[in-house]
Amino acid sequence: MSENVTLEILRYMPEVDSEPHFQTYTIPYRDDWVVLDGLNYIKDQVDATLSYRWSCHMAICGSCGMMINGEAKLACHAFLRDYRHGVIRIEPLDHFPIERDLVIVMDSFMEKLSSVKPYVITQEKKSLSDGENLQTPLQLMAFKQYTLCINCLLCYAACPQCGLNEKFVGPAALALAHRYNLDSRDDGKEQRADVVASNEGIWECTFVGACSEVCPKHVDPAAAIQQTKISASLDWFKARLMPGADR
Amino acid sequence: MSRRPYIRKVERGWWLGHRRYVVYMIRELSSLFVGLYCALLVLGLVRLAQGRAAWDGFLAVLSSPLGVLFQLICLAFAAYHSVTWFALTPKAMPLALRGEPVPPKAIVGMHYGVWAVVSLVVLIAAGI
Numbered sequence: 201m202s203e204n205v206t207l208e209i210l211r212y213m214p215e216v217d218s219e220p221h222f223q224t225y226t227i228p229y230r231d232d233w234v235v236l237d238g239l240n241y242i243k244d245q246v247d248a249t250l251s252y253r254w255s256c257h258m259a260i261c262g263s264c265g266m267m268i269n270g271e272a273k274l275a276c277h278a279f280l281r282d283y284r285h286g287v288i289r290i291e292p293l294d295h296f297p298i299e300r301d302l303v304i305v306m307d308s309f310m311e312k313l314s315s316v317k318p319y320v321i322t323q324e325k326k327s328l329s330d331g332e333n334l335q336t337p338l339q340l341m342a343f344k345q346y347t348l349c350i351n352c353l354l355c356y357a358a359c360p361q362c363g364l365n366e367k368f369v370g371p372a373a374l375a376l377a378h379r380y381n382l383d384s385r386d387d388g389k390e391q392r393a394d395v396v397a398s399n400e401g402i403w404e405c406t407f408v409g410a411c412s413e414v415c416p417k418h419v420d421p422a423a424a425i426q427q428t429k430i431s432a433s434l435d436w437f438k439a440r441l442m443p444g445a446d447r
Numbered sequence: 448m449s450r451r452p453y454i455r456k457v458e459r460g461w462w463l464g465h466r467r468y469v470v471y472m473i474r475e476l477s478s479l480f481v482g483l484y485c486a487l488l489v490l491g492l493v494r495l496a497q498g499r500a501a502w503d504g505f506l507a508v509l510s511s512p513l514g515v516l517f518q519l520i521c522l523a524f525a526a527y528h529s530v531t532w533f534a535l536t537p538k539a540m541p542l543a544l545r546g547e548p549v550p551p552k553a554i555v556g557m558h559y560g561v562w563a564v565v566s567l568v569v570l571i572a573a574g575i
Binding site: 298427 | 449450451453454455457462464465467468471475535540546
């Protein structure tokens with residue numbers, strides 16, 4: 201006996217729709233299918249107009265983030281079998297404008313990401329002949345988990361502050377700023393501080409903790425932001441209390 | 448084809464849809480009661496400075512049924528605030544000893560330990 205599963209998908213086609221609406225699809229159920237397989241089945245067999253982003257199907261590329269029954273998830277990381285009790289409701293990621301169907305506009309995130317200068321900044325340029333920038337395992341451990349971010353934006357969709365203030369730099373960008381600030385090879389902390397330690401940076405975070413709960417790579421942006429708050433506060437006091445301190 | 452991105456509004460009841468947001472909102476609300484209790488303490492100082500009669504009146508209000516109820520509510524919210532905050536401390540203050548990360552449970556335990564010690568000191572200082 202073949203089983204079916206029903207997906208309720210938020211559709212928005214800007215050339216015909218004035219606002220998004222739900223469309224229901226009933227598709228075959230497979231025990232080893234993830235939600236992304238279901239979407240691919242619809243795209244191939246039922247309705248070719250459905251739009252969504254995906255690429256790797258293995259929780260690496262970070263393209264297929266969407267709201268599945270109200271929770272920010274990677275569609276390739278959510279098995280149909282875990283949602284069998286009823287209709288599966290699929291929407292584009294919360295807190296982002298909808299470009300079309302499940303595709304969101306992520307321009308704001310790209311700007312925020314580049315604003316925190318997420319790369320190693322060194323004060324003195326070294327030439328190739330000077331060799332590698334060596335790092336001990338202990339120095340690597342300080343920031344390694346934050347390197348695992350795949351920019352899937354689930355944390356932005358889960359964070360209420362991102363929904364309430366679109367200027368909030370947000371969990372992933374702040375976690376990456378923290379990652380480079382903690383890097384023993386980096387001297388760029390001061391350059392990042394203008395954005396990171398601003399009102400729209402770490403201080404907009406109220407420690408809901410949802411970002412870390414939904415992160416498919418267990419990056420823990422909430423921890424990064426709280427640690428940055430402590431470090432930024434210490435820097436603020438140091439700059440005012442220590443004679444001759446820059447920042 | 449021209450683009451026409453659609454922006455969905457955040458609904459007023461956004462926090463009712465998931466347990467984690469409800470828990471968070473209660474934590475935010477709890478700070479209101481912690482603040483009110485702080486205001487009560489400041490008021491107590493003011494009444495104390497105004498003399499014996501004012502201070503006795505303040506104590507009478509505190510020990511009235513409504514006063515006790517208010518303090519119990521504040522205590523409940525303050526406890527909720529503290530417990531949920533302690534649970535989050537390993538994220539905000541990760542510690543490492545000799546290159547090894549301290550287990551989160553130990554960090555939370557230390558906070559409860561400090562809480563117990565401070566409470567004991569306050570109780571002894573209050574002569575109870």
